Amino acid sequence: MARRFVRLLDAAPGGSWRDIGCGTGAVTRAVLDLAEPESVVGIDPSAGYVQYARRNITDARARFVLADAVNLPFADATASVAVSGLVLNFVPDAPRAAAEMTRAVRPGGLVGAYVWDFEEGGMEAIRAFWDAASALDPAARDLDEAVRFPLCGRAPLRELLVGAGLEDVEVEAIGVPTRFSGFDDYWEPFLGGQGPAPAYVASLPRERRVELRERLRSALPRAADGSIPLHARAWAARGRRTA
Structure with a gap:
């Protein structure tokens, strides 16, 4: 970039x-x-x-x-x-x-x-995360980069x-394309604890974290080889x- x-x-x-x-x-x-x-x-x-x-x-x-x-x-x-x-x-x-x-x-x-x-959804990996999080927890919307970073x-x-x-x-x-080799490749960076999305994941009890993970797993697009083809702008x- x-x-x-x-x-x-x-x-x-x-x-x-x-x-x-x-x-x-x-x-x-x-x-x-x-x-x-x-x-x-x-x-x-x-x-x-x-x-x-x-x-x-x-x-x-x-x-x-x-x-x-x-x-x-x-x-x-x-x-x-x-x-x-x-x-x-x-x-x-x-x-x-x-x-x-x-x-x-x-x-x-x-x-x-x-x-x-963040404003127009150009960060597809992050947009998918907050869409899933907000569907499960409306309070998560306030942490979304689209809200926090109006610039x-x-x-x-x-x-x-x-x-x-x-x-x-x-x-x-x-x-730029941001292709993930599989769901674990997509999900594991959210477990690092740094940044708005990882910090949110770290704040969740185990059951809620599993629920969010599985919602994302079912929502993300998959290519024939199991990879997740996303895009960043x-x-x-x-x-x-x-x-």
């Missing part, structure tokens, strides 16, 4: 990039591989992620710093491109983060971001970038700082 996003940006070679909420460095790695940058600086508020990225991306053009998306440690108009992958819906003040990304790029510079499509849609993402002062804003869909937006 990160590589498709970087290609979609179609940024000119060279220049200085900023990766906001870099996490493990997936977007930074894609920029290094595909965009021919002079430099990339990734920021993240998690010391663990920053340490991981430093260990695993040793390209001399890249560096990683501990910082927050709403208070970027960059001077005004010093970057060519600022990007953020699968992060802005987790930032408490997304408009401020978008404004900070815009501030950091030069006039005419590019700002881009992508988020999973994750085509129109809200576009409005965010326009509101940050960007022009020529475009939003496109990026889709993200919205990718880009715009330019007013020259």
Whole structure:
């Protein structure tokens, strides 16, 4: 997904990039591989992620710093491109983060971001889970990412970038197949305890967990080989700082 996003940006070679909420460095790695940058600086508020990225991306053009998306440690108009992958819906003040990304790029510079499509059901694996959970427990609806992350849609993402002062804003869909080898391959990640859906599963008594599991087992589509063919979609937006 990160590589498709970087290609979609179609940024000119060279220049200085900023990766906001870099996490493990997936977007930074894609920029290094595909965009021919002079430099990339990734920021993240998690010391663990920053340490991981430093260990695993040793390209001399890249560096990683501990910082927050709403208070970027960059001077005004010093970057060519600022990007953020699968992060802005987790930032408490997304408009401020978008404004900070815009501030950091030069006039005419590019700002881009992508988020999973929770609004229109583009995350089929998650949509199936919450549909099943809500049918058994109406209170589960409040935990659904479609409710918790209203930014994750085509129109809200576009409005965010326009509101940050960007022009020529475009939003496109990026889709990838997410085929699971079988039901266990689909279900086991929900047992990890981290994230809204796994945390919900962990909160259930054993009988309710079994009931949810079996409801999902019967609801998910199956291919002839027993695999579960699903699809994931993200919205990718880009715009330019007013020259």
